[in-house]
Amino acid sequence: MLSRLEFAILLWNSNNKCLLMKRSELFFSFLLLPVDATAIIIAFLTAYTVRVRLDLIPANTDVQLAEYLKYGIYLMPAWLIFFAFAGLYSIDRQKSYPNKLYKIFISSSSAILLLIVFIFLNKISFFSRLILIYTWVLSISFVFLGRVIVEEIRKYLFRYNIGVIRVICIGANDITKKIISMSNRDLAMGVKVIGVLNGDYKESSFKILGRVSELQAIIKKYHPDEVILTDMSLPEVQINDIILACSDNNVTFKFIPNILFLMTSHVNTRHFAGLPMMEVRGTPLDGWGRIAKRIIDILFASVALIISSPFSILAMLAVKFSSPGPVIYAHDRIGRDGKKFRLYKFRSMYDKAEEKEKRYWTEAKDSRITPVGHFIRKTNIDELPQLINVLKGDMSMVGPRPEQPAFVDKFQKEIPEYFKRHRVKSGLTGWAQVNGLKGDTSIRERVRYDIFYIENWNIWFDVKILILTIILIIKEFFGGKYEYRHNS
Numbered sequence: 001m002l003s004r005l006e007f008a009i010l011l012w013n014s015n016n017k018c019l020l021m022k023r024s025e026l027f028f029s030f031l032l033l034p035v036d037a038t039a040i041i042i043a044f045l046t047a048y049t050v051r052v053r054l055d056l057i058p059a060n061t062d063v064q065l066a067e068y069l070k071y072g073i074y075l076m077p078a079w080l081i082f083f084a085f086a087g088l089y090s091i092d093r094q095k096s097y098p099n100k101l102y103k104i105f106i107s108s109s110s111a112i113l114l115l116i117v118f119i120f121l122n123k124i125s126f127f128s129r130l131i132l133i134y135t136w137v138l139s140i141s142f143v144f145l146g147r148v149i150v151e152e153i154r155k156y157l158f159r160y161n162i163g164v165i166r167v168i169c170i171g172a173n174d175i176t177k178k179i180i181s182m183s184n185r186d187l188a189m190g191v192k193v194i195g196v197l198n199g200d201y202k203e204s205s206f207k208i209l210g211r212v213s214e215l216q217a218i219i220k221k222y223h224p225d226e227v228i229l230t231d232m233s234l235p236e237v238q239i240n241d242i243i244l245a246c247s248d249n250n251v252t253f254k255f256i257p258n259i260l261f262l263m264t265s266h267v268n269t270r271h272f273a274g275l276p277m278m279e280v281r282g283t284p285l286d287g288w289g290r291i292a293k294r295i296i297d298i299l300f301a302s303v304a305l306i307i308s309s310p311f312s313i314l315a316m317l318a319v320k321f322s323s324p325g326p327v328i329y330a331h332d333r334i335g336r337d338g339k340k341f342r343l344y345k346f347r348s349m350y351d352k353a354e355e356k357e358k359r360y361w362t363e364a365k366d367s368r369i370t371p372v373g374h375f376i377r378k379t380n381i382d383e384l385p386q387l388i389n390v391l392k393g394d395m396s397m398v399g400p401r402p403e404q405p406a407f408v409d410k411f412q413k414e415i416p417e418y419f420k421r422h423r424v425k426s427g428l429t430g431w432a433q434v435n436g437l438k439g440d441t442s443i444r445e446r447v448r449y450d451i452f453y454i455e456n457w458n459i460w461f462d463v464k465i466l467i468l469t470i471i472l473i474i475k476e477f478f479g480g481k482y483e484y485r486h487n488s
Contacts, residue, residue: 028154028163029089030291033080035150036088039142040079044072046142047134068131075115082107089288097148104143112136158190165191168224170215170242171231172198172206179228180206194222198231215242219249226252248412248419250337284457285424292459293396300397300466301390308384315346315381322372325351328385333402336425341394343402344385348373380473386428398462399427400450401438411443418443421450424457431461434468 048068083089086103112132158164167183169176176196183191195209197218209218212234215227227246229239246253285293319327329347332340349368369377376382389395395402400421403411412418432438432449453461 026290028150029288031150032089032147035146036080036083036143037076039146040076040139041069041072043135043139043142044069046138047131050134051131071115072135075111078114079107079111082110100147101140101144104147105140108136108140108143112139155190161192163190165226166222166224167191167193167226167228168195168197168209168218168222169193170197170212170227170229170234172196172208173230175230176206176228179230194224212238212242215245216249219245219251224251226254228254244416250423285454289457293457293462294393296459296462297390297396301387304397305387305391308387311381312346312384315376315384318372319346319348319370319376323350323370332405333426334405334408334422335394335402336422338408338419338422340405341389341402343394344388346376346382346385348377348382378476380476383428390428394425396425396427398429398431398453398465399425400430400446400453401433402426411447415444415447417451418447420454421447424454429465429469431465434465434472 045065048065052065083104086107088100088103088107112135116132154163167179169179176193179191180193183189183193195207195218197209197212197215209222219227227242229242234242243253245251316327325347327347329345329349330342331345333343335341348370350370373382386395390397408418430450431453432446435449437446437449453465
């Protein structure tokens with residue numbers, strides 16, 4: 001028998017990025033919203049039909065269906081909020097059907113109770129109390145049925161490797177055997193062990209992919225979603241290299257609790273293949289946080305484009321007639337998941353000045369910048385075209401500022417945690433920038449502020465940064481010195 005300690009595997013979610021597995025999890029979690037809403041409406045329709053139309057128990061009423069259905073529509077937001085608070089939209093495939101049914105029962109009961117309180121407080125002469133019982137029972141049944149259907153569709157897709165978690169285990173031992181056995185026996189888990197790293201111990205039941213020292217190359221070749229360390233005998237230095245390799249490649253890392261001190265995040269208790277484990281919490285921008293941020297980006301960017309359009313038009317004319325060359329400057333930048341995208345700016349330098357002088361880092365007094373360029377840089381008007389990048393999904397309104405590919409390669413070698421900035425989309429502005437770390441300032445300090453932002457994100461944090469950015473621009477426009485500083 002394996003010990004409880006051997007079963008306890010600690011999960012660090014280092015890839016809150018766009019891997020297929022995460023996209024699939026997020027898609028099915030988001031799909032539950034319309035499924036639940038539809039199930040609730042159907043419950044109201046069916047309850048009305050059973051109570052009024054079928055006359056199983058005659059009801060003396062002339063209340064129309066639309067009049068009763070409006071209660072369901074009014075109650076819908078609160079009903080879905082109850083589901084959300086119960087954790088029914090969290091991204092966790094390990095929840096059992098009895099657990100889901102229990103949470104649906106509690107949430108639906110709370111929603112119906114809220115409706116009853118509303119009817120009582122407003123002294124509404126309700127035509128039938130029995131219809132509320134029908135609605136309560138039917139809503140629980142239909143919502144649960146909808147979730148079973150969604151879950152069965154997801155399990156069916158697992159057969160075609162859609163949404164399946166691809167795992168590499170480090171350590172050919174009993175824990176690895178248990179994980180492989182569980183994943184092979186229960187295909188509904190959606191987990192596939194693609195191989196094992198540990199060349200010292202070879203067994204026919206394991207597909208040996210190579211040695212631990214080859215992890216970087218193996219990750220690039222096999223593209224796993226997760227790496228699970230099951231060999232507790234590895235030295236901490238080597239474990240740290242494994243963690244960095246997974247972080248740099250946006251791969252989830254699981255490991256044994258006795259190296260917990262290497263991490264600084266909080267943990268949750270979870271189960272994997274029936275094995276108790278602890279999970280280091282991912283960033284707030286995992287799952288629903290990412291969806292909320294994207295919605296906010298679209299709203300803010302759309303409004304900002306409209307408001308800033310007069311300034312953009314004037315900037316375009318000024319750039320066009322002040323010096324020869326294109327109005328818009330497009331250049332490669334590195335964004336989320338280390339993917340390249342074309343960043344747009346109003347051209348502030350003489351045409352092809354960077355290529356001619358072979359200098360790509362801007363200095364305080366740079367001779368390559370045009371007179372108009374100095375003004376639009378000072379006022380940040382040159383950044384306005386990046387609102388298009390936000391709407392396209394390349395960038396966010398708030399996040400770490402994007403760098404050129406050559407600088408990313410350089411900084412990543414110098415600063416071990418640098419690539420963590422790419423766990424989220426790059427931003428028009430960021431926590432580092434509103435704290436004065438912009439332009440020719442310490443990269444290491446910027447990274448520290450960027451990681452603080454990623455680990456502590458919430459909607460109000462974004463709003464605060466946007467407000468501080470506006471204040472910064474106004475002060476700099478009028479020649480004031482911006483001195484806001486937060487000790488992250």
